[in-house]
Each structure stands twice: as structure tokens, then as C-alpha cells.
Amino acid sequence: MRRLGPGKLVIASHNKGKVREIEDLLGPYGIEPVSAADLDLPEPEETGVTFIDNAELKARLAADLSGLPALADDSGLCVDALDGRPGIYSARWAQSGYKIPSARADGSPAEGGEDRNFDLAMERVHQEMLAKGPEAGRNAHFVCALAMCWPEDGQGELFEGRVDGQLVWPPRGNLGFGYDPMFQPIGHDLTFGEMDPAQKHMMSHRADAFRKLVAALIA
Numbered sequence: 749m750r751r752l753g754p755g756k757l758v759i760a761s762h763n764k765g766k767v768r769e770i771e772d773l774l775g776p777y778g779i780e781p782v783s784a785a786d787l788d789l790p791e792p793e794e795t796g797v798t799f800i801d802n803a804e805l806k807a808r809l810a811a812d813l814s815g816l817p818a819l820a821d822d823s824g825l826c827v828d829a830l831d832g833r834p835g836i837y838s839a840r841w842a843q844s845g846y847k848i849p850s851a852r853a854d855g856s857p858a859e860g861g862e863d864r865n866f867d868l869a870m871e872r873v874h875q876e877m878l879a880k881g882p883e884a885g886r887n888a889h890f891v892c893a894l895a896m897c898w899p900e901d902g903q904g905e906l907f908e909g910r911v912d913g914q915l916v917w918p919p920r921g922n923l924g925f926g927y928d929p930m931f932q933p934i935g936h937d938l939t940f941g942e943m944d945p946a947q948k949h950m951m952s953h954r955a956d957a958f959r960k961l962v963a964a965l966i967a
């Protein structure tokens with residue numbers, strides 16, 4: 749397996765939050781993350797059918813176009829009662845032209861702009877689970893797939909992390925992002941939306957995937 753040494757690493761994402769989080773995780777190893785947006789690289793259409801497929805196609809394109817090693821992630825929420833949905837469509841469930849009133853326990857406003865509304869996405873998850881009935885259960889997990897590609901190689905190194913939990917309703921907490929307010933990790937009373945970000949980052953699907961990447965490619 750190839751090793752990832754100090755130097756520039758393209759983060760195949762146009763999401764500034766994601767790039768900053770990866771900078772924090774890999775900075776200590778002498779790795780200098782550069783975002784795909786800074787290099788004006790295009791964002792490919794996510795046509796894969798798994799998290800790993802989508803992470804790999806993003807990293808492959810960034811590595812080929814930049815001539816530098818590239819890292820991409822793809823993540824989402826998988827609900828057992830919904831046969832794993834929204835899964836790779838987690839971000840897309842939050843895209844809609846209309847808004848709903850806040851469903852949060854504390855009445856705090858909906859997150860996101862006109863085209864990204866996670867209160868709407870959480871409401872959809874809740875409604876679809878209700879339709880399945882209580883016996884379908886409330887188990888769910890977050891997945892994070894990481895793909896590391898080098899420009900001169902045909903294939904990448906792939907890692908997957910996950911965190912298991914239960915979905916709660918109504919959503920609780922204003923911290924985190926996405927589906928965090930309805931996700932309560934196993935063994936905890938707080939949702940990811942109520943948890944201190946540092947606590948979430950120690951147990952999250954992303955932390956799990958990065959631990960595997962660092963152990964295999966850097967440490």
C-alpha cells in the first residue's frame with residue numbers, strides 16, 4: 749500500500765467546512781490540504797451507487813486533473829427501516845423549493861437556504877418511518893467513505909467508517925449540521941445536535957474513517 753507523505757494534498761470538495769475539518773485532522777502530519785475549489789477543478793456528477801463509488805470518482809478526477817494526490821469523502825445517513833435510505837441521497841433529500849415550519853423541540857429555525865433544508869429532510873425521514881410502523885424500529889447509522897488517489901496510479905485506497913445510533917423525534921439541538929439533531933449515538937443520551945462538537949468528532953463516522961486512513965497510509 750502506498751504511503752501519504754508531507755506535501756500538497758487536494759481535497760476533492762468545494763465545501764469549505766469539510767476542507768477545514770480535514771486540514772485539522774491531517775495538518776499535524778505535515779500534509780498541506782488544497783481545496784478543489786482553489787484549483788478551479790470541476791465537481792463531477794455523483795453517479796455512483798455506493799458511498800465508496802462516489803468518493804472514488806471525486807478523488808480520481810481531482811488527482812488526474814491536478815497531478816497531485818487527492819482525497820475525497822462521501823457520507824450520509826442510512827436508516828434500517830427505510831432499507832438504508834436516504835443513504836447516498838442524504839444531501840439531495842434536503843433540496844427542495846419549499847420550506848416547512850421548524851419541527852425542532854425548541855422551535856429554533858430551519859437550517860439551510862432555499863435549496864437546502866435539513867428540517868425538511870428530517871421530516872421526510874420521520875414521515876417515511878411512521879409509514880413503516882413502530883415494529884420497523886429506529887436504528888440508523890452514518891457512513892463516511894474516504895478515497896485516496898494518486899495521479900500516476902490506476903486505483904485508490906478506500907476506507908469506510910460508521911457510527912450506529914437511533915433516530916429520535918422531534919429533533920433536538922442546534923449544534924452540528926445535517927441530520928445531527930435526530931441522531932442519538934448508541935450509549936449516549938444526547939443527539940449529535942446537542943453534543944459538543946469535539947465529543948461528536950471523537951466518535952463520528954468521519955473520525956472512524958480517518959483513523960483507518962491514518963493507520964494505513966500515514967502513521
Ligand code: IMP
Nearest residue numbers: 821822823824825838839925926927928
Ligand atoms: P456529501 O457532502 O455528498 O458527502 O453529503 C453528505 C450528506 O450526508 C450531508 O449533506 C448530510 O445531509 C449527511 N451527513 C453526512 N455526515 C453527517 C453528519 O456528521 N451529521 C449529519 N448529517 C450528515
